[in-house]
Amino acid sequence: MHELGIALEIHRTCREAMAPHPGARIERVTVAVGELTAVEPDLLESAWEAAVAGSPDEGSEIRILWRPARQYCAGCRADKPRAEGSWLRLCPDCGMPLAVEGGEELDVLELAFIEPDGEDTDG
Numbered sequence: 001m002h003e004l005g006i007a008l009e010i011h012r013t014c015r016e017a018m019a020p021h022p023g024a025r026i027e028r029v030t031v032a033v034g035e036l037t038a039v040e041p042d043l044l045e046s047a048w049e050a051a052v053a054g055s056p057d058e059g060s061e062i063r064i065l066w067r068p069a070r071q072y073c074a075g076c077r078a079d080k081p082r083a084e085g086s087w088l089r090l091c092p093d094c095g096m097p098l099a100v101e102g103g104e105e106l107d108v109l110e111l112a113f114i115e116p117d118g119e120d121t122d123g
């Protein structure tokens with residue numbers, strides 16, 4: 001499962017961001033996961049637990065914000081709704097080919113960590 005590699009990468013990114021705060025530990029990390037990344041949110045949660053196990057960040061929380069891909073029609077200048085997991089090639093209203101927008105996000109949006117003195121920090 002490639003989620004473990006992603007979780008380790010997220011952890012590394014968080015640790016880099018916390019470098020100016022020695023002794024701090026992660027409280028919660030918020031990530032955006034796009035539909036087209038082939039990342040399963042449930043698996044990423046489990047992978048996060050595994051990635052931080054045995055580190056000072058063990059027990060921290062990962063919050064996953066799901067970012068679906070959108071189908072955009074240039075003819076109608078509008079997003080077109082679609083059923084979960086299915087794609088339309090052509091706009092049902094005007095027949096133009098639809099473009100896929102978004103869904104490729106895999107970003108750390110927010111990192112909350114706890115300073116060694118116990119003070120909560122957002123940012």
Ligand SMILES: [Zn+2]
Pocket residue numbers: 073074075076077091092093094095096
């Ligand atoms: Zn259209």
